[in-house]
Amino acid sequence: MNLNSIKNNLNDIISTMTTLTNMEYAIFDTEAELVSSTGVYLKRKGQSVHTASIEEVLSLGNVVVNKPGLMKSCIGCRFANNCPSTIEILSCVKLDGQPIGVVSMTSFTQEGHALIEENLHKYMEILGYMSNLISMYAHNEVARSTPGILSKAIEHLIRESGMNYMVIDRNGYLLHWDDGTQELLSYCDLYTQSLGMIFPQEFSGWIFGSSYPSSKSLVFEGFSGEVFSTPLSTENGIEGYVLRFDKRDGEALKRSPSASYLDRIITRDPKLMEVKRIIDKISSSPSSVLITGESGTGKEIAAKAIHFTSNRSNKPFIPVNCANIPESLFESELFGYEEGAFTGARKRGKPGILELANNGTVFLDEIGELPHHSQAKLLRFLQDGVIQRLGSITNIPLNVRIIAATNQDLELLMSEGKFREDLFYRLNVVPIHLPPLRERKSDIPILIDHFIKAMNSKLSKRLLGIDDLALEAMMDYSWPGNVRELENSIEYAMNMEETSRINLTSLPARIFSNCELESDLRSKLSKSESSIIISALDKNGWDMNGKIKTAEELGISLRTLYRRLK
Incomplete structure (x- = not known):
C-alpha cells in the first residue's frame, strides 16, 4: 500500500488533529519517507527521517521517545544530541496485519513535553485512533464508511477534551459537531444546516473574514462566552474551520x-x-x-x-x-x-x-x-x-x-x-x-409581555410594557399572521419607541388603519393629551410664566401649547 495515494486524506487528518490537540504530526511510509506532516514539523525536522527510528516502530508497534537525540535509536541521526523535538510518540499503521507506515505525534516545547508525559496513556490512545483511521482510509472496501469513521474518531477526541466543538467547511456547511454543541444549539437544529442559518450575519462574516485563529465574545440563547475560530488550511487554501465554544454561563446550558x-x-x-x-x-x-x-x-x-x-x-x-x-x-x-x-x-x-x-x-x-x-x-x-x-x-x-x-x-x-x-x-x-390568535385574544397581553421581556436584551432596550391605548389597538386587531405577526409587530414597536412603554404611535400603521377604530383611538388619545396639559397647567399656573414652564416640561413650543389649548 502506497500511502501517497491517500495523501489528501492524511493531510485532512493531520490538520484536524493538530487543531484539536495543539500537537505536531507526521506520517511516514515503511521506507521512512515523509508522506504528510504539519508545517511546523516540516520546518523543524525536514523531509528526511532517521531510518533506524522508523524500523524500530515497525518492529515494536509503539515507541515513546522521551529524550529525542539521546536514545539508542537516535545513534547515527543528524539530530543526535541536538534534536529540536522535546518528546515524540510513534505508532505503527497496519493494514490487514501488515505494517504500511508510521504516525508520529511530536512536541517542540517543554510545555508539550510535560503535557504528554503527564497524560501519556491518553495521547497513546489518540495516536492509536489515528493509526486505525489511516489504515481504514487505506482499505479498498472502506470508501463508503470513511466519513462516518472520521466523525466517530473526532467525536471521541472532542468528548475526551470536554470542550464543545463544531467543524464547518469553507462554505459554512456543518460537517461534525459533538453532543454538547448539539444541546447548546438545540434551538436551531443542526442537521442539514449551515452557519448562516444558525448565527447572525455579522458572526458568519467574522468567521469567514479571518485567515488566522481568532476569538469573539458571543451571547445567544442558552450561551454566553467566547467562540474560538481556527481555519483549516491545506495547500489549496482554507478548506474549513474548527469552532470551539467556551461558555461562561454554565447555568444556561443546564436548562433542559x-x-x-x-x-x-x-x-x-x-x-x-x-x-x-x-x-x-x-x-x-x-x-x-x-x-x-x-x-x-x-x-x-x-x-x-x-x-x-x-x-x-x-x-x-x-x-x-x-x-x-x-x-x-x-x-x-x-x-x-x-x-x-x-x-x-x-x-x-x-x-x-x-x-x-x-x-x-x-x-x-x-x-x-x-x-x-x-x-x-x-x-x-x-x-x-x-x-x-x-x-x-x-x-x-x-x-x-x-x-x-x-x-x-x-x-x-x-x-x-x-x-x-x-x-x-x-x-x-x-x-x-392550533387555534388562531383571533380566537384566543386573552393570550395577547401575556404574549406581549413575554416578547417585550425577551427582546429587551436583544434590542438593548428597557421597556416596561405597553400602554392602555396601544394594548386596546392590539386587542381589536384581527392578526391574520397570528403569533408570528404579533412578535414581529412588538419588535417593530420596540425599535420605534423612545419612552419606557410601547404607545399607540409606535405600532405598525396596519394595526390601527381601520377608520372607525382609528377615529375612536385618536379621540381617546386626544382626551389623554388634554388631561396631561391641564394637569401641568394646574401645577405650574395658567399665567404666561406657567404656560412657558408647561411647554418646556412637555417638550413643545409655546405656540404649539396654545394650539393644543384651542
Missing part, C-alpha cells in the same frame, strides 16, 4: 430542552391548554401526529415540544419544509440515493433525511406540498418502517417518528386527487389543531 419547549407554548386559553395536555400525554408514543392551524400559530414549536418531551429528546429533530425543496430533488433528499443513481449524484451516495433522523423525529411542515409520487414512498415507510435509497433495492429499517403539519385543508386536497387518502389516515393518528 424538555422543560423549556412545552413552556414556550405561552397561553391561558382553554383550547391551547388542552393541546399542551395532549402533547404531554402522547410525547413518548411512536404514533404519527398531524398538526393543523393557520400560518404563524406555532406548529413547529408544538412539534418541538412533542419531540423534546419524549424519550427521543437526545436524538435528532429534523424539520423539513415540503414547499421549499424542488419536486425533482424531494425524493433524493428524503430517502437518500446510491452512487450513480442520477447525473450529478455524489460519489458514495448520500443518506436521506429519514436516515439522518434514525431514532429521532422528522417534522414535515406544509405536508400538503409533498409531491404525489413521494407520498407513496412515505406511506410505505409509515406502514413498514423501511426505506430504499434511490438507485437501490436494499431495504433500510428505520425508527423515525413523523410529525406533519399543514395550514391547508387536506380533505379538500384529497377530494381533488392531490393528496392520498391512505397517507392522510396514517399521518392523522393523533390530530392536534
Whole structure:
C-alpha cells in the first residue's frame, strides 16, 4: 500500500488533529519517507527521517521517545544530541496485519513535553485512533464508511477534551459537531444546516473574514462566552474551520430542552391548554401526529415540544419544509440515493433525511406540498418502517417518528386527487389543531409581555410594557399572521419607541388603519393629551410664566401649547 495515494486524506487528518490537540504530526511510509506532516514539523525536522527510528516502530508497534537525540535509536541521526523535538510518540499503521507506515505525534516545547508525559496513556490512545483511521482510509472496501469513521474518531477526541466543538467547511456547511454543541444549539437544529442559518450575519462574516485563529465574545440563547475560530488550511487554501465554544454561563446550558419547549407554548386559553395536555400525554408514543392551524400559530414549536418531551429528546429533530425543496430533488433528499443513481449524484451516495433522523423525529411542515409520487414512498415507510435509497433495492429499517403539519385543508386536497387518502389516515393518528390568535385574544397581553421581556436584551432596550391605548389597538386587531405577526409587530414597536412603554404611535400603521377604530383611538388619545396639559397647567399656573414652564416640561413650543389649548 502506497500511502501517497491517500495523501489528501492524511493531510485532512493531520490538520484536524493538530487543531484539536495543539500537537505536531507526521506520517511516514515503511521506507521512512515523509508522506504528510504539519508545517511546523516540516520546518523543524525536514523531509528526511532517521531510518533506524522508523524500523524500530515497525518492529515494536509503539515507541515513546522521551529524550529525542539521546536514545539508542537516535545513534547515527543528524539530530543526535541536538534534536529540536522535546518528546515524540510513534505508532505503527497496519493494514490487514501488515505494517504500511508510521504516525508520529511530536512536541517542540517543554510545555508539550510535560503535557504528554503527564497524560501519556491518553495521547497513546489518540495516536492509536489515528493509526486505525489511516489504515481504514487505506482499505479498498472502506470508501463508503470513511466519513462516518472520521466523525466517530473526532467525536471521541472532542468528548475526551470536554470542550464543545463544531467543524464547518469553507462554505459554512456543518460537517461534525459533538453532543454538547448539539444541546447548546438545540434551538436551531443542526442537521442539514449551515452557519448562516444558525448565527447572525455579522458572526458568519467574522468567521469567514479571518485567515488566522481568532476569538469573539458571543451571547445567544442558552450561551454566553467566547467562540474560538481556527481555519483549516491545506495547500489549496482554507478548506474549513474548527469552532470551539467556551461558555461562561454554565447555568444556561443546564436548562433542559424538555422543560423549556412545552413552556414556550405561552397561553391561558382553554383550547391551547388542552393541546399542551395532549402533547404531554402522547410525547413518548411512536404514533404519527398531524398538526393543523393557520400560518404563524406555532406548529413547529408544538412539534418541538412533542419531540423534546419524549424519550427521543437526545436524538435528532429534523424539520423539513415540503414547499421549499424542488419536486425533482424531494425524493433524493428524503430517502437518500446510491452512487450513480442520477447525473450529478455524489460519489458514495448520500443518506436521506429519514436516515439522518434514525431514532429521532422528522417534522414535515406544509405536508400538503409533498409531491404525489413521494407520498407513496412515505406511506410505505409509515406502514413498514423501511426505506430504499434511490438507485437501490436494499431495504433500510428505520425508527423515525413523523410529525406533519399543514395550514391547508387536506380533505379538500384529497377530494381533488392531490393528496392520498391512505397517507392522510396514517399521518392523522393523533390530530392536534392550533387555534388562531383571533380566537384566543386573552393570550395577547401575556404574549406581549413575554416578547417585550425577551427582546429587551436583544434590542438593548428597557421597556416596561405597553400602554392602555396601544394594548386596546392590539386587542381589536384581527392578526391574520397570528403569533408570528404579533412578535414581529412588538419588535417593530420596540425599535420605534423612545419612552419606557410601547404607545399607540409606535405600532405598525396596519394595526390601527381601520377608520372607525382609528377615529375612536385618536379621540381617546386626544382626551389623554388634554388631561396631561391641564394637569401641568394646574401645577405650574395658567399665567404666561406657567404656560412657558408647561411647554418646556412637555417638550413643545409655546405656540404649539396654545394650539393644543384651542
